[in-house]
Amino acid sequence: AQSVSQHNHHVILSEAASLELGCNYSYGGTVNLFWYVQYPGQHLQLLLKYFSGDPLVKGIKGFEAEFIKSKFSFNLRKPSVQWSDTAEYFCAVSPYGGATNKLIFGTGTLLAVQP
Amino acid sequence: NAGVTQTPKFQVLKTGQSMTLQCAQDMNHEYMSWYRQDPGMGLRLIHYSVGAGITDQGEVPNGYNVSRSTTEDFPLRLLSAAPSQTSVYFCASSSGLAGVIVGNEQFFGPGTRLTVL
Numbered sequence: 001a002q003s004v005s006q007h008n009h010h011v012i013l014s015e016a017a018s019l020e021l022g023c024n025y026s027y028g029g030t031v032n033l034f035w036y037v038q039y040p041g042q043h044l045q046l047l048l049k050y051f052s053g054d055p056l057v058k059g060i061k062g063f064e065a066e067f068i069k070s071k072f073s074f075n076l077r078k079p080s081v082q083w084s085d086t087a088e089y090f091c092a093v094s095p096y097g098g099a100t101n102k103l104i105f106g107t108g109t110l111l112a113v114q115p
Numbered sequence: 116n117a118g119v120t121q122t123p124k125f126q127v128l129k130t131g132q133s134m135t136l137q138c139a140q141d142m143n144h145e146y147m148s149w150y151r152q153d154p155g156m157g158l159r160l161i162h163y164s165v166g167a168g169i170t171d172q173g174e175v176p177n178g179y180n181v182s183r184s185t186t187e188d189f190p191l192r193l194l195s196a197a198p199s200q201t202s203v204y205f206c207a208s209s210s211g212l213a214g215v216i217v218g219n220e221q222f223f224g225p226g227t228r229l230t231v232l
Contacts, residue, residue, distance in 0.1 A: 009155070034220070043205065044158075044223040090157060102148075102173070103207075103221060105157040 002027045004093050006106035013081050014114050021076040021109050023065075023091030032094040033074040034103070035065055039087045047089070050074065061085070083115045116141050119224035121206050127230045128196040136191040136227050138206030146209045147189040148173070148221070149181065151202040158205065164189055196231045203228050 007022045025031065035047040048059025055067040065076045074091060091106040122137045140147065148163035150173075160173030164183040178200060180192040189208075193200060207221040 004157075006157075036223075043225045044207075046220050049220060092158075102160060102163060103158075105150075105159070107155055107157040 002093065002095060002104050004091055004104050004106035006089075006091055006109050008109045009107070010110045010112070012112045012114065015083055016080050017113075019076070019078040019081045019085070019111070021089055021091075021111075023074045023076065023106060025072050025074070025091075025093045025104075027072075027093060027095050029095060033065070033067060034092040034094070035059065035063070035074070035076050036090045036092060036105075037087045038090065038108075044090065047076070081111075081113050083113045085111060086113045087111060118142065119206055119208055119222050121204075121224035121227050123227060124225065125228050127232065128193075129232050130197060132196050133192070133194050134196065136193075136204055136206075136229070138189045138191065138224060139187050140189075140206075140208040140222070141187065142208060142210070142222070143186060144208035144210050144222075145186070146221075147183065148207050149179070149189070149191045150205045150207065151175065151200075152205060152226075153202050161191065161204075193229075198231045201229060201231045 003026045005024045033050040036044040037047050038044050047063050048057050050057045050067045058064045063078050067074050089109045092103045094103050119140045145166045149161040150158040152158050159175045161179050162181040164170045167183050167186050170181050170183050183189055204227045206224040209221040
């Protein structure tokens with residue numbers, strides 16, 4: 001079965017620290033990859049997405065992610081986090097090969113940034 | 116555009132009661148879906164629809180029914196609520212045509228927090 005793994009469940013950082021959140025997926029075919037963010041009390045918002053082309057994708061608010069096909073990974077990075085980045089981050093995969101846009105989500109990583 | 120709207124925002128039910136969670140979008144999106152979010156489990160797909168009149172089951176469909184009579188609306192029905200259905204429910208939509216590989220971004224509604232006692 002297709003699955004998405006996020007290895008870090010809780011991450012605590014100080015402001016200005018660098019961030020890397022891991023995401024691995026299990027699917028042998030072509031995929032679309034997403035990172036969504038959920039700020040406290042809010043709904044999910046798209047941070048960035050990868051469909052094809054340059055495997056280094058830049059998103060909003062200074063986030064970026066790198067797709068490494070050989071490792072089935074799509075890790076999220078930010079060089080310097082801010083207190084306002086405190087949120088839950090979800091990696092999601094949408095496999096090709098169907099008539100749908102089904103998303104398979106990871107379990108999420110809760111990031112707390114301390115001022 | 117209002118985007119994806121959901122009502123109600125909060126709901127408390129007793130075991131065995133029924134209710135319908137409403138979802139509407141004004142972006143003319145073909146694809147709509149329902150997810151539930153539970154702590155430590157991420158979001159799991161309940162049901163989805165690729166267009167009016169077409170629905171299908173997701174990962175956790177038991178206990179839920181859906182219908183899609185119009186492009187705009189995609190209600191989720193709980194026929195007999197159970198405590199295991201206590202969760203936050205999100206509706207999402209995206210553009211895309213059935214049979215076409217698109218992988219477009221999904222837009223999420225604000226969620227409905229449901230408690231079943």
